[in-house]
Amino acid sequence: MRRLAPSAEEKAARAGLWALTLITVAVLCFIILFILRRGLPVLSFEFLTANPVDMGKAGGIFSTVVGTVALTVLAVLIAAPLGVGTAIYLTEYTWGGPVTRIIRFGAECLAGIPSIIFGLFGFILFVTKLKFGWSILSGGLTLAFMLLPTIIRTSEEAIKSVPPEYRKVSFSLGSTKWQTVTRVVLPSALPGIVTGIVLSIGRSIGETAATIFTAGSALRLPTSLFSSSRTMAVHFYILAREGISMPNAYGTAAILIIAILGINLLTYFLMNRFIRKYS
Amino acid sequence: MSDIAIEIRGFSQYFGQVRKINGLDLDVRRHEILGIIGPARSGKSTFLCALNRLNDLVRGSRHEGAIVVEGRDIYAPDVDVVELRRRLGMVFATPVPLPRSIYENVAFGARRAGVRRRDELDAIVRDSLEKGGLWEEVLDRLESSGQKLSGGQQQRLCLARILAVKPEFILLDEPTSGLDPISTMKIEESLRRLKKDYTIILVTNNTKQAARVADRTAFFLNGGLVEVGPTAKIFTAPDDRRTDDYLRGRFG
Amino acid sequence: MAGPKKAGAGNRLERNDRLIRLALLVVAFSAVSVLLVITVFIVGQGTPIMFRYGFKSFLAGSDWYPSEKLFGLWPMIVGSLFVTAGALAIGVPFGLSCAIVLTEFASKRVRGLIKPVIELLAGIPSVVYGFMGVVILVPFIRRTFGGPGLSVLAASIILGVMILPTVISISVDALQAVPPSYREGSIALGATRWQTVKMVLFPAARSGIIASIILGMGRAVGETMATIMIAGNAAEIPRSLLAPVRTLTSNVALEMGYATGEHREALFATGVVLFVIIMVLNTIANATSAKRRKAP
Incomplete structure (x- = not known):
């Protein structure tokens, strides 16, 4: 040639x-x-606010919206403090060494574990061993574990990008370490941290494999942490796979896509503000 | 009580294997402006950060010898580092206003020290900004961001910010290196005014600045003290040949 | 001068700081603990049955008939392998092209348009990808090439798209980490942009690009819902690209809903195989990127 x-x-x-x-x-x-x-x-107001009728053949998707929101809120409430705390420890309280390497390795491995493994694990631990049953609690805990590595990584990056001079100034004015972290470092890193949390909200909205085996697929409106609840993504999966109602499947998918678009716009906006501040 | 505020005896500072200060002996007198001059990397800034133990924040930091501030070794195990840093306020080479309002920048140290009452904070902020020579320029925009001020104003804000913590010493690390002549002049004026209440150590890469404001001047080279004496003597009849060479611009 | 009282107050603060450090250390071990607990549970649930029936019959057995106590995972292992290889064959060229265009060829404005689009790709739920496969790709394959449509080919294409964000973002990082002087030096010697990419940037960013491919592989191996929807799920070794296939992940998700007793244990054993594959891939990716970090 x-x-x-x-x-x-x-x-x-x-x-x-x-x-x-x-x-x-x-x-x-x-x-x-x-x-x-x-x-x-x-899509209509009705579709969003009415409960599914006849397995989702008719009616709306209200109970699945509630289930999705409840699972996501619970997962973020658990994962965010743990993730941000880990990031603070890794960036502010240690100079590296074997302990840090173990923590980082753990977080990186956790990030690579497929959601079906989380589903299996959540099923055996929360649903059966701890007897939470198929419930928002089981699903939320499982999702929280899944989100943890994302929140650790994005928070760590956000905290690292806070100029080191801020810390020096804070210390030189007589702040303790913790005051420096809470009054100077975290406020400056907040947009980046929030971006990570918003991204993980997006992930938990779209998650199916981990939630279907832990939160179950009940269509009733959940009333407590121990209610089983179907998420929008699971609902969409069941509608499409079992051919229950194609129009309703498309409608649910459209809501999912709109939610993801909104979340991406929000993170884009937050990130731009964050970058402009420090470059 | 003697008029010596800080005694440095045989002090060496290491970062890992690197020695940045080598067996330093120096006294700082109360209510003087001590100028410190010397070429880049002669250990001037490291010396300042040894005085308020900011060097502790650097990985692998280690020292030998003693620094005695008002009769107490600051590296003794029972010393409260947070308290120490309040007593020795520091202004850095590049002004670093925190991403907060002017008011909150000045009130920052006082708040950390536990001042809560608004009227008390108001008084501290006003008093500090006046002493730092910035009050007139910002009194109508205390709530705007400290980062929107000009470079010279930012540096005076940083000066006011440490005054709010009510320190005994002011450490300045090349505070005018990035500033225009007028801003530099304003800072120097403030320093002359502040001398009666504070002991000031001024590290500068501008020998003329030391000549203008320092009572005594010390010349650092390669992490050690070459000589220290009244500014007039150092600049006209130094004892050491190297001081003379540096001041005449033969190196550094 | 500080009196003893003030120093005492300060020391109390320092003691608080020590407590906070300890609390944060405990929190920081959350991720490691979760990983350990997951490992213990999956392995604890899945290995006893493997010992009972023997590893060989589990891993190499080609018949999966849970009702007759035949638990051969070989078809699923091969299935995961085929589908993953297919996903890489499609995802890697597209992904690397995007990464090169983003770092080397696109103007700032165009980059500002393409980057958010690719980030969006990462946000789309996997069930939506699976659904697109069902309504567009599968009928297309059935009409054009024949067969059931639900096939290795369909799964490979959809998974190829799904691993794009992983491949792109990590190779972009790797390409951007190449010092600008390499680029300038090459251009100054008269090389064209493409020659610079081929001869200078790719070798310099090699370990990062390899890591991106391995992590993309991890995503393809681990993807579940999309695969279930489009791969056809027949538990036999596929004879062609157009034959249906079942992956390890599908095997778990399809039968978990109703499995009991040994059948459920066998599904956990499937999880163990999957888990081991993922951990090996993670460790390789970790090692290659660690090497990259150490390189000058």
Whole structure:
């Protein structure tokens, strides 16, 4: 084969790379538009506020919205303090060493574990061993464990990007370590930390494999932490897979997509503010 | 009581294997401005950060010898470091206002020390800004961000901020290195005024500044003290050849 | 001068700080503890049955008939392998192209448009990807190539898209970490942009790019809901790209709802196999990126 001239090779490479990139972007836009085009007509105030009737064949998705929100709130309430605390320890209270390496390794491994493993684990520990049953509590705890590594990593990055001079100033004015952390470091890192938390909210809204085996799939409106509840993602999965109602499946998918779009916009906005502040 | 406020005896500072200060002996007198001059990396800033133990924050920091402030060794095990840092206020080379309002920047140290009452804080903020020579310029915008001030104003804010903690000593680390001549002049004026209430140590890379404001001047080289004496003597008839060479611009 | 009283107050603060440090250390071990607890539970539930029936019949057995106590995972192991290889074949070229375009060729404005799009890709729930496979890709494959449509090919394509964000974000980091002087030096020597990418950037960022591929592999191996929806789930070794396939993850998720007794234990054993694969991949990725961090 004849070797291409550098300029021709350059042109071919550029064209190829751009083509693949644009296809990727096009695929994404297609997915979003496809779902929205078929889902938006189904959406109405009614759809959001009425409970499902007849396994979801008719009615709305209200109880699944409530279930999703409850699970997410519980998961974030548990994971955020643990994750931010871990990040504070790693960045402010230690200079590295074997303990830090173990903690980091643990967080990185946890980040790679598939959600179905979390589901299995949550099922055996919370649902059966601790006898919480299929419930918001079991699902929330399982999700919290899943979110932990994301929150640790994003908080750590946010805290690291706070200028070290702020800490020096704070100490030189007679602050203790904890005062420096709570009054100077955390307020400055807050937008970055919140971005991480919002991202993890997005993850828990879309999660299916971990929640279906821990929170169950009851369609009743949940009344307590021990109620079983179906999330929107699980509801969508069941509607689509069992062919119960395609219009309602599209409607639920559209809500999921809109929620994810909103969350991405929010993180984008927060992150931009954060970056502008420190560069 | 003698007029010596700080005694430094055989003090060396290490970071890991690197020795930044080497067997330093120096006295600081009460209510003087002690100027410290010397080429870059001669240990001037490290010396200041040894006085308020900010060096403790650096990984692998270690020292030998003693620093005695008003009769107490500051590296003794029962010393309260937080309290020590309040007594020795520090202004850094680049002004670093915290991302808060002007008011909150000045009130920061006082709040950490436990001052809660608003009228008390108001008085402290006003008094400190007046002493730092900034009150007139900011009195109508105390709630705007400290980071929106000009460089010179920011540095005076930093000066006011440490005065609010009611220190006995003011440590300045090349406080005017990034500033224009007018801002520099304003800071120097404030220092002359503050001398009667505080003991001031001024590290500067600008020998003329030391000549203008310091009562005594010390010349540092390679982490050690070459000589210290009345500013006039150091600048006109130094004992050591190296001091003379430095001041004439032969190195550094 | 500070009197003894003041010093005492300060020491109390210092003692508080020590308590806080201890509390934070305990919190910081949460992630490690969770990992340990998960390991203990999955392994504890899944290994006894493997010992009872023998590792060989579990890992190499090709028949999965839980009702007849036949628990051979080999078809699922092969299935996961096929689908993952397919996902990499599609995800890696697209992902690396995006990463190169983002770091080297796109103007700042175009980058500002493409980057959020790719971040959005990461946020879309896996059930939505699976659904897209069911309504668009599977009928298309059935019509064009024949067969049931639910197939290795369909799963590979959808998983290929799903691993893109992982591959892209980590290789972008790796490419950006190459010192600008490498780029400038190469361009100054008369190399074109593409030659610079090929000869200088890729070798320099190699370990990071490898890590991105391994982590993408981890995502593909671990993905569950999308795979269930489009892979067809037949528990037999696929004979072609168009044949249905069942992965380890699907095996667990499909039968977990009703399994009891030994059957449930066998599903946990499937989880153990999956867990071991993931931990091996994690450790390799961790080691390659650690090497990258150490390199000057």
